[in-house]
Amino acid sequence: MNNIRSTLATVWRIAAPYFSSEDKWAGRGLLAAVIAIELAIVYLTVLQNQWNARFYNALQERNWDNFVSEITYFSVLATVFIVLAVYQLYLNQWLQIRWRRWMTSHYLGEWLDHANHYRMQLQGDAADNPDQRMTDDVKLFVDRTLNIGVGLLSSIVTLASFAGILWGLSNAAPLHLFGQEYSIPGYLFWIALIYSVLGTILTHLIGWRLVGLDFRQQQYEANFRFDLVRVRENSEQIALLRGDAAERERLLVRFGRVVENWLAIMSRTKKVTAFTASFNQASVIFPYILVAPAYFASKIQLGAMTQTASAFSTVQGALSFFITIYRSLAEWQAVVNRLDGFEAGIVAARKLATRDDRVRVVEAGAGAIDLKGLALRLPNGTPLVNADGFSLRKGERTLITGPSGSGKSTLFRAIAGIWPFGAGTIAIPAGATLMMLPQRPYFPTGSLRNAVEYPAKEGTFTDSQISNAIEAVGLPKLASQVGEERHWNSTLSLGEQQRLGLARALLHAPNYLFLDEATASLDEPSEAALYRLVEQKLPQTTIVSIGHRSTLDAFHGRNVVFTRDGDRFALQDGKRAAAS
């Protein structure tokens, strides 16, 4: 019970924001229309049930006129029903896509807000496969929530409408057992109730394991898809290493989990289906058996008997709502858990950025980036780098060197404000623009123009500015192709990508440019030429480089070395440290 209550509370928390969002009027209007149509359909079912009695009585009495008028009446009911059914589905789908559009854009906004996606990764596996959560899970959530919610409401209203009919019929067709008549008020209703509650309990006992199995199925499918994407993204590496066979084996192992879990779902579903199918079949005949003695004792007409059967099956259908949608409920609960986990991941990522013991990046008026009492740590708390009273002065060109894994890139991450683990303050001049260029620059797929302008919006720079920058960094052939669309990260060599990364820096002309081995894939003369280009084109820019080559010394007035200091590293002005 607690479980149901907490699931419903979670559903409410996930679902409610849409209905108070900027799209609330469309959302509420569509929801109201869907519910109104559902209620109208229930009313039609009541009318059809009453028609049922009149129709079969007309048949039994061989009354042609009544038969014709009942057929006409039915045709009208059926036409209205068809129109309602068509529009209910149509409006339902309309609501689904609006709701889904809002949730997707809401989640995208939260996920991509101030590097939350990166901090979520730093926290480990708390919310695996966010891509799946924002696609399949949101789609299923909207679909299932609407259909289960409206279905539940419809069941309750149907139950209320038909309980009265069944009650009345119980009096008209009293219980006959072994020639004896028993008068039990509303016995047909009570039997339908007991029958359905028993069925529901048994279905749950047989099927509850499906919830966990469905949850894992979605996770395994997403893991498999993610690995396939990784192979596609790293296809060159894999081909060069002749890793095809290893990949195939690994992927098959991953897929093996999908199959194994699916087999468990199949076996469980088989049991649930065996029960629900038997239950549904028994329900067809059960009400006839109940009232047959009264009918054969000529206490009731054929019409009353078929009306009873129809009302009984409608009430039983409404009561067995849970059985009918058991699979959907299991899947729905799994989806709700996954979206809940995703939202919790976002909240935890945001907390990381605001917790008390974190690295603080503040805007301060001074003309330098000042590190005060900075102590960077790994996510597990292990100390990494200490820097106190250390400044990256304006206009200066600083080269940072140090052993591999000493925390050089992590210092850049902290300055960029995406590494929260640690303590201390990084003061950045107010309004200063920073740009980080890593060893492997990222280019979104699309036009070359877009790739170089990124993260600025398309159109921020003119085509001639873009092609000049591309030409300046030594890619004259590409300079004339700014409109070409490609997957730039997989088609350009790493050296070419690094040149293109520098073209991006030339265009944006940041106040501070951080180069984290951003030219390491170029030969030394090309690297030197690019550094000279940056010096010449960005004279106002403060440059901080991480690099291992001694040839870089010539372009930097200052050398900062990461040196070991007990269990961590410290920043020291001076000569290159010998590799430790």
Ligand SMILES: Nc1ncnc2c1ncn2[C@@H]1O[C@H](COP(=O)(O)OP(=O)(O)OP(=O)(O)O)[C@@H](O)[C@H]1O
């Ligand atoms: N997300 C993370 N989770 C756990 N440890 C991490 C994470 N990112 C980096 N580290 C660890 O932090 C340490 C410093 O990494 P960093 O990338 O800053 O080193 P680096 O000095 O730039 O090395 P290199 O010269 O090889 O690029 C390494 O031991 C690395 O394994």
